[in-house]
Structure formats: structure tokens, C-alpha cells
Amino acid sequence: MxxxxxxxxxxxxxxxxxxxxxxxxxxxxxxxxxxxxxxxxxxxxxxxxxxxxxxxxxxxxxxSIAGFLGEMLSAGISIVGFSWITSPAATELEMIVLDWLANLLKLPNDFLSKGPGGGAIQGTASEALLVVLLAARDRILREIGKDALGKLVVYGSDQTHSSLQKACQIAGVHPENLRLQRTESCNEYALSPESLGDAISHDIASGLIPFFLCATVGTTSSTAVDPLLALGKITKRNQIWFHVDAAYAGSACICPEYRHHLNGIEEADSFNMNCHKWFLTNFDCSALWIKDRNTLIQSLSTNPEYLKNKASQGRKVIDYKDWQIPLGRRFRSLKLWMVLRLYGVENxxxxxxxxxxxxxxxxxxxxxxxxxxxxxxxxxxxxxxxxxxxxxxxxxxxxxxxxxxxxxxxxxxxxxxxxxxxxxxxxxxxxxxxxxxxxxxxxxxxxxxxxxxxxxxxx
Amino acid sequence: MxxxxxxxxxxxxxxxxxxxxxxxxxxxxxxxxxxxxxxxxxxxxxxxxxxxxxxxxxxxxxxSIAGFLGEMLSAGISIVGFSWITSPAATELEMIVLDWLANLLKLPNDFLSKGPGGGAIQGTASEALLVVLLAARDRILREIGKDALGKLVVYGSDQTHSSLQKACQIAGVHPENLRLQRTESCNEYALSPESLGDAISHDIASGLIPFFLCATVGTTSSTAVDPLLALGKITKRNQIWFHVDAAYAGSACICPEYRHHLNGIEEADSFNMNCHKWFLTNFDCSALWIKDRNTLIQSLSTNPEYLKNKASQGRKVIDYKDWQIPLGRRFRSLKLWMVLRLYGVENxxxxxxxxxxxxxxxxxxxxxxxxxxxxxxxxxxxxxxxxxxxxxxxxxxxxxxxxxxxxxxxxxxxxxxxxxxxxxxxxxxxxxxxxxxxxxxxxxxxxxxxxxxxxxxxx
Missing domain, CATH: 3.90.1150.170 (Aspartate Aminotransferase, domain 1)
Incomplete structure (x- = not known):
């Protein structure tokens, strides 16, 4: 064809x-x-x-041909890797290649699988954003009680991808509590830390509870880059979950000359880039890293009898079903692995x-x-x-x-x-x-x- | 291999x-x-x-080989069909094959794409259940106000798949408002309409608001079949969204001698079966039908400038992005189409x-x-x-x-x-x-x- x-x-x-x-x-x-x-x-x-x-x-x-071959292998092996036991290789290869990619991007060690964090492949950046928003929502609601949902406030800019609005709709965050800060041409359409700080102060003064910021490296309209370091300091001070969406531009950050766009990523709680956009890995393959995987698991896990098994009960393994919305999942790490190996970093x-x-x-x-x-x-x-x-x-x-x-x-x-x-x-x-x-x-x-x-x- | x-x-x-x-x-x-x-x-x-x-x-x-060839075609063509315009063939083939499958299952006409309803391929039954739960949640909250979230009650049985619990967690339904009715061996582990009716009456008397029932045709533990007709009458009387999960057993209902398990499906608002389970279509391919697609779209649509186009604005087309959690989506109908055509109904x-x-x-x-x-x-x-x-x-x-x-x-x-x-x-x-x-x-x-x-x- x-x-x-x-x-x-x-x-x-x-x-x-x-x-x-x-x-x-x-x-x-x-x-x-x-x-x-x-x-x-x-x-x-x-x-x-x-x-x-x-x-x-x-x-x-x-x-790409590498990505296509990975899809073929995955469709040929045709396993469903929701728990480690349902195909150990699928879970383990995913942990390994996301560590590889995290290292390529020079992400802080906190995002690697050997600590309390780690990476997982989601279908899309929308799903990546939704699962971390849910983790953040439930973390704060465990503290202040679930009836406070109506007080929770989410921040982004008017350039943030519409998936933030959608995630809020799904999570039940009240639409009037989604603050999309206005950006300006003179500021290259980046989110201004001052405007964010002011909005947070104003919301706190009104009795609301700021809990989530989505910053973007490479916005959809104009590939604007939000200033992660300055934003991260504000979120840390206010105990706000800090998510960085680099769905498109994350790929560029494997080049040393573009890596500075991720400066400040050490302040983030979660980070996402889409290997299916500009990284030769056939759709879908969206890489999400998180510093504290337990927050995700607390939001998304279920433990029905018919899925129990020794490896899971022994807490020796990762069960990716608890990191995502669906239960079932394809062996998607194969295609990312093939892309990384058949191209090599320099290519x-x-x-x-x-x-x-x-x-x-x-x-x-x-x-x-x-x-x-x-x-x-x-x-x-x-x-x-x-x-x-x-x-x-x-x-x-x-x-x-x-x-x-x-x-x-x-x-x-x-x-x-x-x-x-x-x-x-x-x-x-x-x-x-x-x-x-x-x-x-x-x-x-x-x-x-x-x-x-x-x-x-x-x- | x-x-x-x-x-x-x-x-x-x-x-x-x-x-x-x-x-x-x-x-x-x-x-x-x-x-x-x-x-x-x-x-x-x-x-x-x-x-x-x-x-x-x-x-x-x-x-299957047919499903594998469909995956290959999809990976080779490699489009992202979130809106009709981003690949008209992807949206249209999906509508057509889901109509075919609905006819095979003798679903009521209300589920076909020519009316206000229609079918869409979701990744998994978990996602299918989540999106209809969100549609039902938002439909009732539009009536009674979003602060009533804590009063909403969801029903199922102790045999309902754990994805119902997960969907409730995600949608913010309070965990104590998820009623999993106890089933009995003498009743073949099916949900009892009497027990459901009693629970609903009790909840209404307590000032709570019943809004969603998930019944199952073929439960995970023992393939129990809930009595759809009797349950459907109760949900209709109480204006409760009625979802039927036939993730596994739905496939069997293409045989006339098993179709009676779907009797009462005409009472349902939504219906799901997994073509990737027992229907030779490589994972993932979960078919969801809904009677009123606007309820889904009202919950899940966003309309950012950068995705606007004449076909969508003219409301002449289906944009499946508004029927699902993610934005992006693969051309999954190809594999279901190939399975249906390369096997044929009799096979x-x-x-x-x-x-x-x-x-x-x-x-x-x-x-x-x-x-x-x-x-x-x-x-x-x-x-x-x-x-x-x-x-x-x-x-x-x-x-x-x-x-x-x-x-x-x-x-x-x-x-x-x-x-x-x-x-x-x-x-x-x-x-x-x-x-x-x-x-x-x-x-x-x-x-x-x-x-x-x-x-x-x-x-």
C-alpha cells in the first residue's frame, strides 16, 4: 500500500x-x-x-517498521498483561524500557522503578493525565474528607490541552474550579508563575482547596513551554500535585540541546510523553512516570478473589492493572523496545x-x-x-x-x-x-x- | 513461534x-x-x-489470523481516528460493523446507529462501564445539582465484575453507596429482583438517589445470568440507568439457542460485550452500544479550537472522541470486520x-x-x-x-x-x-x- x-x-x-x-x-x-x-x-x-x-x-x-514489528509481535503473542502473573515478561519489559527512556530524558531517579516510583505505558496522554488527577484527588480527599470534592481546584493555562478539562469532568471536579490562567503573546503563551501564585492565594482566601497543576512542555497550539522550575516551587509550597504534560515535545528532550526545556522536572510528581507522537512507536504508547506509585494504586486498585495470586499477595511484583483505568492491557512495551533497539539513541x-x-x-x-x-x-x-x-x-x-x-x-x-x-x-x-x-x-x-x-x- | x-x-x-x-x-x-x-x-x-x-x-x-491481519492493517495504515475528519473510514467502518454485530445479537433497533443510539469500540469492558456510569451520573446531576453526588447509589451483585467498583471510585460515587446485593447458590448466583427492589426502596426512604444498575450476563466467577427482564422493569420504574455487561457470554448469544439469555435487553440503556474475549478478535476490542448517545457526548465531549472542523461543527458526523475516555483511538473496527468476513456467521x-x-x-x-x-x-x-x-x-x-x-x-x-x-x-x-x-x-x-x-x- x-x-x-x-x-x-x-x-x-x-x-x-x-x-x-x-x-x-x-x-x-x-x-x-x-x-x-x-x-x-x-x-x-x-x-x-x-x-x-x-x-x-x-x-x-x-x-515505523520497528513499531510495526513490535505491534505484530504483540498481536502474535496476544497476552493480556493486567497482573504480573498473567505474563511476567510484559510487566517486566515495560518497567525496563520505561527506565531506559527515563534515563534518556535525564528524569530524576525518583521516577525510576527501583524506588517508590516508576513508569507505565498508558494508551494516551488523556489517560495519563486522568489517572494522576485521580491519584491527587484521592490523596487530598483522604485527608480532608470526600465531601470536600466541591472545594478542590485544578490549575492550568488557556493553552493546556483539553484533556485536562475532560479529566476534571470525569473526576467530578466542579467546572467552575478549573482555573485556566490566561497566557499572553508577549510571554510566548507560557503559564505565568505570578498569575498562578495569585490565583492560588485567591482561592485559598475563598476557602477553596488548590490540589493539582498541569504544566505543559510544548502546548498544542504553539508548543509553548511552561516554566517548570518556577511553577514547581509554587506547587511544592502549596502541596499541590504537579503534573508535566510533554506529550509532543518530550521526544525532543532526548537531545541534549533541548533537554533544558525539562529543567525543573525534579519538582514534578508525574511526567508524561507520547512515544506514539514523535518517537516512531506506533499508536498507542503514552509513557507516564510517577514519583509515588502508591498514590496511583490507592486510587485505582481493586482486589477481587478471582484475580488473587501468590505473586500479587506477596507484594513482590507490579500489577499494572492498578496503574490505569482499564483492567486488560496489551504488550505495548515490545514496540517501544524494538524502536529503541532497532534505531539506537543516536539515530x-x-x-x-x-x-x-x-x-x-x-x-x-x-x-x-x-x-x-x-x-x-x-x-x-x-x-x-x-x-x-x-x-x-x-x-x-x-x-x-x-x-x-x-x-x-x-x-x-x-x-x-x-x-x-x-x-x-x-x-x-x-x-x-x-x-x-x-x-x-x-x-x-x-x-x-x-x-x-x-x-x-x-x- | x-x-x-x-x-x-x-x-x-x-x-x-x-x-x-x-x-x-x-x-x-x-x-x-x-x-x-x-x-x-x-x-x-x-x-x-x-x-x-x-x-x-x-x-x-x-x-486469530483474521484478527491479526486486522491488527497489521491497522498498524500499517496507522491513523488516529478521534474525529470523523481524521479518518472518515475509521469512524464509518466502526459504525457499520457494530450495527452488523448488534443485528447478529438481535439487539433492539434503539442500539443501532441510524437512530439516537449506536455502538462504539472501547478498549475494555471496564472502560465501557465507566463511560456509561459517567453518562448516567451526569444525566442525574444535571437534574438535581452536582452537590448531590454523595447521595447517588449504584447497584450490582456480589458477582458483578470489580470494574464496577473501580468505575465508582473514578466517578466519585461514595464507596458506601455501592450496593452489591448478596447472591445465593440456590439462585445460581444471579441478582434477585426482589433484593434489588428492596434495596432501592430502602435507599429512597433514606433520602438517597438510586441511579445506576449493572447487571451481568455471564459473571466472572460462575457465568451466572442476571434476570434482565425483571431487573429492567425495576430500573424503568425508578428511572435508573440499566447497563448490561455481557463481556464474556455476549459472544454465545449470536447462537439462537443462547440468545434467550439476553431477553429483557430491550429494557437496557447500554450493553457491552468483548469481541476480544471469545469472538476471535485480538485484544483490544470491546463493543459498547447505547440507546442515547447524547448522554455520553454530554459527559465526555470537549471542543477545543484546534480540533474544530466543518464536518464536526455541522453536526453531520460522529466524533468518537466524545464517546470515550481517551482522545486518540486506533482503527480497531478493521479487525472485527475481518473476523466477521473471514469467518462468516455460521463458522x-x-x-x-x-x-x-x-x-x-x-x-x-x-x-x-x-x-x-x-x-x-x-x-x-x-x-x-x-x-x-x-x-x-x-x-x-x-x-x-x-x-x-x-x-x-x-x-x-x-x-x-x-x-x-x-x-x-x-x-x-x-x-x-x-x-x-x-x-x-x-x-x-x-x-x-x-x-x-x-x-x-x-x-
Missing amino acids: HVRAASYALNSLPGYLQKLLPDSAPVQPESLQAVLQEVETKILPGVTHWQSPNYYAYFPSNG LQSYIRNHIKLAQQFEDLVAQDIRFEIVATRTFSLVCFRLLPANKNEEYANKLNRDLLDAVNSSGQIFISHTVLSGKYILRFVVGAPLTEERHIVAAWKLFQEASSSLLENS | HVRAASYALNSLPGYLQKLLPDSAPVQPESLQAVLQEVETKILPGVTHWQSPNYYAYFPSNG LQSYIRNHIKLAQQFEDLVAQDIRFEIVATRTFSLVCFRLLPANKNEEYANKLNRDLLDAVNSSGQIFISHTVLSGKYILRFVVGAPLTEERHIVAAWKLFQEASSSLLENS
Whole structure:
């Protein structure tokens, strides 16, 4: 199967597949050939090609041959590793590779499995965030009583990923107690420690109970980096759980020249990065580390008779079922292990650097065209930009850029997404697909220029 | 790779793998050959072989070639289908195959995607239960105010899966408000409608607010079937959300002769079965249907700018991100589609019937040996039995059966698990691995007999 353009799928209308497939499952078996032919003729035309070199939307979700082989092994062995006993190798390999990755990221020793902490693979950053929010919620409620749930306050910024809001909804944190501090362009959209400190003081004075902060290294809209060290000092002073979400940008921190973005991580209670984003490990593989695994276990464990066994009862083993929302879990460490071994650290670092270099090249191209504006500083491989018409009416500018996004996406040649920063509609161009090369960046830029010329002429 | 015995893993001691692997990821890439060799020599010895024909523990977790091919396709295409736009084919195929499966199970039309309901693939039954509990919680709290959380009461039986307790912990339902009604041997461990009705009346009289019932078709300990029709009438009268968990036994209900176990399903608000248990679809693939998808969406949706798109804003499409805990999701419908098409309905029915027939044969063997007792009626493919010594001291009997489980499992020839019913320690023998044949059942029984003889002689 060739990966061609990014967005054939845009030619699919809602309900297209219903018209192509029968109403019920076949009574008799069909041939593999027939099924594969339908994959080609009916399924693939409705696929948005995340692995295409021309995919620049959202954040990347890397697949690789190493990751694919890991998925094959995992699907072939096909175990369910909820407790150590249900496949010792699955639990142990996961502990080992997350220690390896923690060392690559130079995480503090507190996050390693040999102490009271450790790492676990979650499905997504949303689940990682939810489980630590639950651990933090229950830790404080054990102290102050469960009826105080309505007083608990969670902090983030207006750039924090929406999974924080979702985790709060699930955990029953009252929506009016989620403080998303306003960020500013002049501050590169990072969370301001002053604003956080003020909010906390104000909430305490109002009789509320601050208990959780989610900071971000590499926000979704503009890859802003919150100042971990300063934020961590505030959370420590106020006994607030400090979670760091580096879902996308964590991967870059395996390179010494980007590691400083994690300065202050020693203050955090938990840390997350998605190996399935920019680390060549097929979705899903979200790495979560925590300093005190007992807080997680206290929130999430159950101990029914039918799962009891000597190893668990003897407390000699990790049972990952108590670190996550589901009971069952796949043997996902295999694919991360294969990625780390088949690439090696140096190649993984080069992989990251190459994408950042390509993003820089794209940024240079944008900067050379006076019709465009770079809207936020590029820190990693995301370029935020927009067409800036002579007529500087913001409403018009927003419409123009929406039209530009529609124009390039509906060409079927590339696929990008957008955001809004300080009221401005902005195009996001993220370099991160494994197959993207310089020629793709250059062609994409040409497409933007042509579509812009055409839009400006017709406006 | 051959699947041999079920439980090589039992020879692995905690920490075995740490001793065999290096402390850090390699700087330079290694060869695939080297990695695969380590899979064989270091990983596989620590694997509990769920796919072995001699695996009879917990419930099965079927892998199949069809499911494996589906996983390969999914890993190869490697998209993330959180919104329709991010791969229309992924959302649409999921809607279609869940409609197919709903029709196979003769679920009421309310669960089909053409109305206000529909199906979605969750990772596990735990997640399916959690999302509907959240939908039910938020539906009632929207009416009575969120401060009433502490008054909400959830019902199940002492045989309900522990995921109900876990879902309550996560959702913030107070632990003392989880009513697990006691079941009785004389009632085949099914939830009694009378006991449920009494509990609800008592709670209402105490000023509490009943809002959720989880009934089970095929409980974990003994595959008991709760009487859906009678329970459903009670929940309807009391405006309680009625969820039916058929994680294991749902698969059997595609056979007309077992479909009656779902009688009353028309009263349910939501229904779940795990295609990854006994339906040849590699883990994970848990099918959830709901009558009113808006309740789910109201609980779980977020709508950040960076995910907005015309299709979603136009409300013309399903965005499955709002039906589940995580944001990202794999293209899991592919494997269920391949299983349904490559087997066909008749073969899937034969597959189920064959396992039930084998379980029946095993049950007959047990019944013919007067040293043993069948402890619960066999309804599907689980046989619950125990060695019943002449000396009828229960404590002694329990120890003897614990020793018997240890003896057969540590032989490495089979792998089983246990439960406790009415204070009795009981061996669970579930037939459900795709490769299990009559000869395996016969050999397993011989192993039980020999181990029992040896235990009884030495006692």
C-alpha cells in the first residue's frame, strides 16, 4: 500500500461507506482477497493519511517498521498483561524500557522503578493525565474528607490541552474550579508563575482547596513551554500535585540541546510523553512516570478473589492493572523496545533534529514572503503562521486564513490544521511524519503561496 | 513461534528480566536478528501463553489470523481516528460493523446507529462501564445539582465484575453507596429482583438517589445470568440507568439457542460485550452500544479550537472522541470486520458451540469422578468444580483445592484460575482458546486426577 497524498479522505462525504458495504455480516466466509480488495477500493479512499510525508496537521502520530514489528509481535503473542502473573515478561519489559527512556530524558531517579516510583505505558496522554488527577484527588480527599470534592481546584493555562478539562469532568471536579490562567503573546503563551501564585492565594482566601497543576512542555497550539522550575516551587509550597504534560515535545528532550526545556522536572510528581507522537512507536504508547506509585494504586486498585495470586499477595511484583483505568492491557512495551533497539539513541536524536531543521527551513520560507506573518516563536517542529493582508481587519484576516486552510487541504496535496491565538486564526504546520523530506516542505510552501495568490486576487 | 504449554511463565521469578537485559538503551542500532533472538530466549520464557490450547484461566482472550491481519492493517495504515475528519473510514467502518454485530445479537433497533443510539469500540469492558456510569451520573446531576453526588447509589451483585467498583471510585460515587446485593447458590448466583427492589426502596426512604444498575450476563466467577427482564422493569420504574455487561457470554448469544439469555435487553440503556474475549478478535476490542448517545457526548465531549472542523461543527458526523475516555483511538473496527468476513456467521456460531461442547465433556469427566464436585451449573464454557475430600471440613477443602491449583499450574502443562463462591475455594476451567481440542481437555482432566491422587495420598 502506498502512502500518497495526505487527504484523499476530504473527498469522502459523511455516510459514504454505508453506501458501499452490505447491511449485515456474511453468513459464509469470504476470501481474504475479496476483503483486501475492499480495503483498497472502499476503506483507503476514506483514510486521512497520517503517515504521508505531506501530513502536517495536529501533531504527528509516527508509525515505523520497528513499531510495526513490535505491534505484530504483540498481536502474535496476544497476552493480556493486567497482573504480573498473567505474563511476567510484559510487566517486566515495560518497567525496563520505561527506565531506559527515563534515563534518556535525564528524569530524576525518583521516577525510576527501583524506588517508590516508576513508569507505565498508558494508551494516551488523556489517560495519563486522568489517572494522576485521580491519584491527587484521592490523596487530598483522604485527608480532608470526600465531601470536600466541591472545594478542590485544578490549575492550568488557556493553552493546556483539553484533556485536562475532560479529566476534571470525569473526576467530578466542579467546572467552575478549573482555573485556566490566561497566557499572553508577549510571554510566548507560557503559564505565568505570578498569575498562578495569585490565583492560588485567591482561592485559598475563598476557602477553596488548590490540589493539582498541569504544566505543559510544548502546548498544542504553539508548543509553548511552561516554566517548570518556577511553577514547581509554587506547587511544592502549596502541596499541590504537579503534573508535566510533554506529550509532543518530550521526544525532543532526548537531545541534549533541548533537554533544558525539562529543567525543573525534579519538582514534578508525574511526567508524561507520547512515544506514539514523535518517537516512531506506533499508536498507542503514552509513557507516564510517577514519583509515588502508591498514590496511583490507592486510587485505582481493586482486589477481587478471582484475580488473587501468590505473586500479587506477596507484594513482590507490579500489577499494572492498578496503574490505569482499564483492567486488560496489551504488550505495548515490545514496540517501544524494538524502536529503541532497532534505531539506537543516536539515530533517534538525528530523527528529531532533522524534523526541527525542516521546520526551520519552512519558517525561513514563510519569513521571506512579506504577505505572511510568523505568529509564535518556533521552539520545536511546529510553525504557526498566517496570511496577513494589507487590509488589517482581524475578522477579514481570520476568514482569509480559514479559506487558505480549506484551499490547501481540499487540494488533497497536504493536510494541516489550525488554532486560534489571541483571537487570531492561525495555520499550524507541524513537521513530524517519518517520510517528510525537504522537497515536501518546499512543495507545501509553494502550494501555500499559490493558494494565497489566488485567494488575494479573488478577494 | 510455537504456542506450547500455557505457563512457562510460572518458572520466572519476579525481576528475572532485569537480570537479562542491559541498563540502558543502545546508542547504536542493533540488528533485527539480535532482537528477535532475545524475544525467543528472554521474553518468551516469561510469557503466560493465553493462546495455548492448554490455557483455561480467567476468561479467554482470543487471537486469530483474521484478527491479526486486522491488527497489521491497522498498524500499517496507522491513523488516529478521534474525529470523523481524521479518518472518515475509521469512524464509518466502526459504525457499520457494530450495527452488523448488534443485528447478529438481535439487539433492539434503539442500539443501532441510524437512530439516537449506536455502538462504539472501547478498549475494555471496564472502560465501557465507566463511560456509561459517567453518562448516567451526569444525566442525574444535571437534574438535581452536582452537590448531590454523595447521595447517588449504584447497584450490582456480589458477582458483578470489580470494574464496577473501580468505575465508582473514578466517578466519585461514595464507596458506601455501592450496593452489591448478596447472591445465593440456590439462585445460581444471579441478582434477585426482589433484593434489588428492596434495596432501592430502602435507599429512597433514606433520602438517597438510586441511579445506576449493572447487571451481568455471564459473571466472572460462575457465568451466572442476571434476570434482565425483571431487573429492567425495576430500573424503568425508578428511572435508573440499566447497563448490561455481557463481556464474556455476549459472544454465545449470536447462537439462537443462547440468545434467550439476553431477553429483557430491550429494557437496557447500554450493553457491552468483548469481541476480544471469545469472538476471535485480538485484544483490544470491546463493543459498547447505547440507546442515547447524547448522554455520553454530554459527559465526555470537549471542543477545543484546534480540533474544530466543518464536518464536526455541522453536526453531520460522529466524533468518537466524545464517546470515550481517551482522545486518540486506533482503527480497531478493521479487525472485527475481518473476523466477521473471514469467518462468516455460521463458522462463528460453530466456534462457540464447539467450546461449549468441550466444556460439557469436561464437566462429564468431573462428574464421573466421585472425589469431585461440580459447584455451579455450567451455562456456557466455564466449569466450576472442586475436589471434595471425605473429611468435609471446609477449611481443609479450601486448602486442598488451593494446593491442587498450584500443582496443576506449576506443572507448566495447563493454566487455570480460581474463585470463591459461598466461602468455597473453587477451580475455574474455561474452554475458549481457539486451539483447544478434545484431546487437550482429556489430558487436562488426567492431570487433575493425577495431581489429586497425589495430594490425597500425601495428606
